Amino acid sequence: MSAQSVFKLGLLSMVAATGLFVAANAFAGDAHTTSKFEGVKANSGTATHGRSGNNDTLTWSEDFKIPDTPAPHWQVVDTKGNVYLLQRLAIKGDKQNRTITIPSYVHDVAKVQIWCAYAEVLLGEASFPKPIQTASGERMHNDSMAMSR
Secondary structure, eight states: OOHHHHHHHHHHHHHHHHHHHHHHHHEEEEEOEOOOOSSSSSOOOOOOOOOEETTEEEOOOOOOOOOOSSOEEEEEEEEEEEEEEEEEEEEETTTTTEEEOOTTTTEEEHHHHEEEEETEEEOOOOOHHHHEEEOHHHHHHHHHHHHHH
């Protein structure tokens, strides 16, 4: 193999690696992370919003610890102040709802809360730097824009 061929192959490999790096960062741009959970019982970790197709998800970070309370649940608050009680954090058989799908009736998320459904008390909350619009919220927004034309 000539030196010129080796150089071309190396240059081509570098261009391909750069393209993959840019593409990976573009996909990572879809993820949004909250501030650290703060509250009376939930004081660790964060939540990350992600999207796969038309499904919006929330996942807690590795350093999140489930509060030692009878019925801790995921809960989200939208930009209008509506509160949506979602799944339990811990379920039967020592399983965990580490990642949940946000229901389609939730159009945006400003805060993620950990709520004790048994004692009806807020255990901790974390906020997104900027509210997250879900896929259903984007569809609703686009439909209303189309109607106004």
